[in-house]
Amino acid sequence: MNIHDIRKQFPILDQQVNGRDLVYLDSAATSQKPLQVIEALSKYYHEYNSNVHRGVHTLGTKATDGYEGAREKVRRFINAKSTQEVIFTRGATTALNIVAQSYGTANLHEGDEIVITYMEHHANVIPWQQVAKSTGATLKYIPLQEDGTINLQDVEATVTSNTKIVSVMQVSNVLGTINPIKEITKIAHKNGAIMVVDGAQAAPHMKVDVQDLDCDFFAFSAHKMCGPTGIGVLYGKKEHLEKMEPVEFGGEMIDFVGLYESTWKELPWKFEAGTPIIAGAIGLGAAIDFLEDIGLDTIEKYEHELASYALDKMSQIEGITIYGPKNRAGLVTFNIEDVHPHDLSTVLDAEGIAVRAGHHCAQPLMKWLNVSATARASFYLYNTEEEVDKLVAGIIKTKEYFSNVF
Template sequence: MNASVREQFPILNQEVNGHPLVYLDSAATSQKPRAVLDAVRRYYELDNSNVHRGVHTLGSRATDAYEGAREKVAAFIGAAHPEEIVFNRGTTTGLNLVAASYGDANVNEGDEIVLTPIEHHSNLIPWQQLAKRKGAVLKYIEPNPDGTINVEAAAKVITDKTKIVAIAYVSNVMGVVHPVKEIGALAHKHGAVIVVDGAQSTPHTKVDVQDLDCDFYALSGHKMCAPTGIGALYGKKALLEKMEPVEFGGEMIDEVGLYESTWKDLPYRFEGGTPIIAGAVGLGAAVDFLNELGMDNIAEHEHKLAMYAMRRINEIEGLRVFGPQERKVGIVTFNLDDVHPHDVATVLDSYGVAIRAGHHCCQPLMRWLEVSSTARASFYLYNNEQDIDRLIDALIRTKEYFGDAT
């Protein structure tokens, strides 16, 4: 990625606390390029209307933009059919839909749901609640000491009683890329489905859901240059067709009577109410932007940044890095001596460097790591080595500050 890419993100052209902004929190939410900002603005200025209902020109243009975005997302992740893409608020909503609809219909008492202890809460709590409702058993694949997951460990846990395997493609804390294709094949061998949390993978690497052969795949637009509040759930058509809606109202109905109603075909039965039209338009524009840059180029850029960051961070004594040394995705999570991560993040912010601190919605993982919280720097296509140098300089100053304080 060159300087011209960075220039397309106007928010980065500012100072924070008297220093040029270095934004290293893209795993929480990415920044938005002008192409996306302009697309959303144009929609509201020129095409704002509800979709699927009106026959007037604005309604037709809005519908074309909304459904065009669905086609773009389907192609972007390799779905076989646009109707396999259900628009929603994001990964959390998509995972909850699968748990509430597919899970309630297919999981029974004594059945098993297989997870890992390093999942984001959004890919943990819905399955906990499903297990409670249905009397199912939660089982966990044991990670390796560096946080990676291998198929051999999964094979010890997945059995013929397993109905659902839910796993993140990429860890939001340690940047680990999990072998979801191989674990999915193992799940299918035992008659189970695999649900993939794609929040951290979709923005950073080329995804092909047909090649992965995953049954469900959830993503969030705001982590891939799109607006907040928009995301998508991919589901195999044969599975979605058998699933019941979990939200009811306008847009998702076919016929309504006083005592019985029927639902529309896919995907509309899962999109009750006025949809997130502007968000979908923005997501479509984000897909165009990422495609223009090339996902392989983005992945290569991030890998180089991540490895550079690991080399520089390892120069700092007293800094503990969590996860493997080899990084493919731009996420580096660490703790500095005995300094609380929130204090680290606060001092870094005083130098204009924005990182994340806390448990990152992964409290079971924090307990597995035997810490209460961590600091996390995450990189994306608009970052460069100078940003990492600024991070390292600020960390050194932070260490000196707290060293002097003691």
């Protein structure tokens, strides 16, 4: 993996921010886009912009081929059995809401249990809170170990015969924890529950095989994996999707419309109402091509090495608190003593360094950590050790600035 050749594919990185070379360390929020993706989007709009499925003219056929070709790329990328199991959505949040609103509402009753963890993103908390309120089901949380990992014995103790849904993120967007999804799925299935996986922080960084995981649903977003914003994927086992009702109606998902009754198209289109996200799907397909050309195993190995380097360098900073386990995905979440994360982020931005500050859409986890906010540096395939060094120097400069001010 030639990091310098890879960086050349990301034009946005070749700029200065506040008079300094940009150091972009916020890929867990959204990744940058390579030329391959930008050009695929441009080509669609320049050469064959048209609606899909509905027309028989040349542009419509090309657009349909591009859209459905992207679905096949996604199927291969996550190793789904069929393209019927690949639903295009607006993002991982929409995908998780579809599962909660359609599957959850139809299958949960009073006394049933939904099990999640304290580390979940709000997108994997609020939909389950809402469906629990509407059905009378109970929301339960798997406890975390001190380092922010999950103990399978705790999963066994939390998931019971009353549990109908277990929904867990594969990789934490705050702690970097890589959860044992395959083993949790086995426990869920043993108790008669289905397994839902928030894969937003996993799909961009490691190989995902939904058949090997045996999960029932898997959600992820394009914009975190070098693709465009506004599109994501819901994978679902066909046996579940066929029984589920759509949550949006009209346009593409229609088979027949009468005055008082209507019927839906077959999978996957019955969940894709209206004009679909055509350009987004084509851009996602180009992003998958880009990532697969490099190799997901190569990307994962590189990011683990970079995260390890960052942990080593950052742990030497006096007054720093780093959250999460030693073995983690490519991000480091931390706080600096007597410096608010927002102040730290502001000073780092003056140095051209982009990090995240806040609760990271994980307020239950912030409460568990006993903090109101943290700073987060998240890495991707285009980041370097030199950029980590600049981050460390920026943190030290921030500490010195605030110690002199106060």
